[in-house]
Amino acid sequence: MPSEYIKNHPAYRYAKAIVSGDFTSMAIIPEIKDIYKPPTYVIKQCRDFLQVADGENPDFCINEHKCRQIDGLLKLLIMPRGLQFGKPLYECTVSYQWLFYVAVLAEVYRSDPEKRRYERAVLEICRKNFKTYTVATIFIILFLTEPPFSQFFSVAPDRALSKEVKEAIQNTLSVSPLVYYDMHGLKRFKLLRDCIKCTLTQTTYTPLAYAANRFDGRLPNVFLADEVGALPNNSAIEAMASGQLNIKNKLGCIISTKYPKVNNPFESEVAYSKRVLDGQVEDQAIFSLLYEPDPEIAKEWITNPLAMAQGNPAGIEIQEIWDDLKKKHARALNIEATKTNFLTKHCNIMASGTYDGESYISLEDLRRGKVKGIDLHGRDVYVGVDLSMTNDNTAVSVISYDAKADVVDCIPMVFIPADRIEEKTRAERVPYAEYIADGYVVPCGDRTIDYKVVEDYVFSLEERYGCKVKALGFDRYNCLSSAQKWEEGGIDTVEVKQHSSVLHSPTKWLAELIADGKFHYESGNKMVEINFENAKCVYDTNMNRYVNKKKSNGKIDIVAATINAMYLLEQDVKLNTPITWGAQF
Structure with a gap:
């Protein structure tokens, strides 16, 4: 059980309120208090924090000494401007900041109370919610508590953004004499043009800009990547993280708002954080507070x-x-x-x-269709193929329909280049080696996909599952050669035109099946969940709905292949429309 100090701490009270839905202890404004519902992923992170704080986690606990240390320093630091000017930060700190400070800095290993649990902290939050100032405060705390000669860095798209943290630190120290000066009246900090140095610990903080600085060769104990959604790629983040290999208490803070473009480094960080909170990937070293509205x-x-x-x-x-x-x-x-x-x-x-x-489907709905195993023996199946570029993922999806129960059973398989497993694992933050061992991903070729392995897999389906392949649907992009071989091998192939007018109906039917828990897949296949969670859909001018690869957050090959198969199923079964095999739709 937690101590009275921890139970009464603002961080614990906030997490408790978020999980329980009882906000009487929070200072929420009246017009929102009665209708407020926290974001789903914030609830999940708070639930994990409470498990640790309540002593129910065998590996981690809250270090009460560090927690008191944070409280003490916040009582000495003064708010330099704004509505709360002149007050101690302890009085100005809002609920989510308390949770962020305590979880990131005071959640430690039981076996080593001096080693922090979290190595990466992701904060997705809207503008004017003090996100930059939150990390600036963490830097000030770490200035006084990290080992001597530590190095801190901030990274942002340009120098002006990167220096916002530096300005926040300088402003706070300048109006906080009990921290800025020691008992002899000497300054504990040097506020230089390009950096801030703590003379007490010889720790240095330097702001860097993506457009003007190199990141290799740095050895950061702690780094901040600010406005990550505006970065062109994640090279700066990975360079900072690579420099932390020999650091015991390494920490990287990734913060940003949303940006209009889908393909940006922050969306990848958010997608990975969601997979961790959903239990798809096990990563005990990442903490994330994702303040974005639930899709509905x-x-x-x-x-x-x-x-x-x-x-x-x-x-x-x-x-x-x-x-x-x-x-x-x-x-x-x-x-x-x-x-x-x-x-x-x-x-x-x-x-x-x-x-x-918008998100294509709800992950909670998808999971309602998880089953222990799928038996296709003696059943008719439809095959969908998404043959992407030779150096990217390829998927084959096999589906069968039970008309009486109105249920679709699905067995997908993903193929990736064998020599790119580690590279793709780092870039996409998907544990491909684990899924290969589980039999849900097939590595083939070298740096590129070996299409023969994919072709042979399709030819083996009837023997492998004891089923009858009625037809195979494919997108002509990168697939004409393979489709010709399948056709020559006795499999009826159909080119499914990748247009909203064609794909809208099967896309809609598949979403309805998922919403009703009638789309079945094997419970161990996390690749299905990752692909469907990544999928985003858009509408054309006629309000036809279709899944868009460019707007999706990551790989959706299984989704694309399954929709191709669903098209054939719908034409042949649901709509009772005979299919002219070999035709283009």
Whole structure:
């Protein structure tokens, strides 16, 4: 059981309120308090924190000494500007910041109380919620508590953004004499033009800019990557992380709001964090607070204030921030040009001109269809293939339909280049080696896919599963040669045109089956969950819905292959429309 000190700590009270749904102990503004619902992934992270704080985790615990140390320093630091100017940070800190400070700095190994649990902290939060100042405060705390000669760095798209943390640190120290000066009146910190140095520990903090600095050769104990959504790639983050190999208490803070473009490094970090919180990937060293609206709430942003509330944890506690958000919401409704900025920066809703990148399905719905095993013996099956570029993932999806139960059983297989396993694992943060061992991924070729392995797998389906292949649907992109071989080998092949008018109906049917828990897949196959969670769908001008690879967060090969198979199934079974084999749709 936690001590009375921990049970009464603001971080514990916040996590308890988020998980229980009882917000009486939180200072939420009245108009939100009765309707507030926390984001799903924040609830999951708070649940993990409570397990540790309550002493139910065998590996980790809260170091009460470090927790008291954080509290003591926040009582000495003074807010340098804003609505709370002149007050101790202890009085100004909002609920989510308490959780962030305690979890990242005071959650430790039971076997070694001096070793912190978390090596990476991801904070997805809207503008004007003190995200940069939160990490600046962590830097000040670590200045005084990390080993001597530590090095801290911040990385941002340009020098001005990177120096925001430096300015926040300087401003806070300048108005906090009990921290800035020692008992003899000597300065504990040197505020230099390019860096800040703590003379007490000889620790140095240096702001870096993606556009102007090199990142290799650095040895950061702690680094901050700010506005990661605006970085062109994740090279700066990986360079910083690579420099931490010999550090005992390494820490990397990844923070950003949403950005209109889907393919950015922060979306990859968020997607990985979600997989960890969903239990798809085991990674005990990452902490993430993802303040973005749940998909069903995001769709209601025009009328539902929760779309703003879920992305603004500081806004729901500070009336002035909430009033400003309501003004911006009104402008977004009446001035089209302001809508994209409002949705992305103040709601954390992905938007590019319009809200056109919604999640395809709910992961919770998908998981309702998990089964221990699937038996296709003696059944008719339809095969969908997504043969992507030779150096990327390829998927083959085998589906069978039970008309009486209105259930689709699916067995997918993913193929990846054998020599790119480690590279893809690092870039996509998917444990491919584990899934290969489980039999859900097949490595083949060298740096490129060996299509013969894929072709032979399709030819082996009837013998492998004791089923009858009725037809195979494929996208002509990179697949014409293989399709010709399958056709010559006796498999009826159909080119499925990749157009919204063709794919809308099977895409919709598949989503309905998933929502009803009638799409079955093997419970151990995490690749299915990763691919479907990555998938984003958009609408064409006729409101036809289809999954869009460019707007999706990662690999969706299984989804694309399954939809190709679903098209054939729908034509042959649901719509009772005879298929002319070898035809193009």
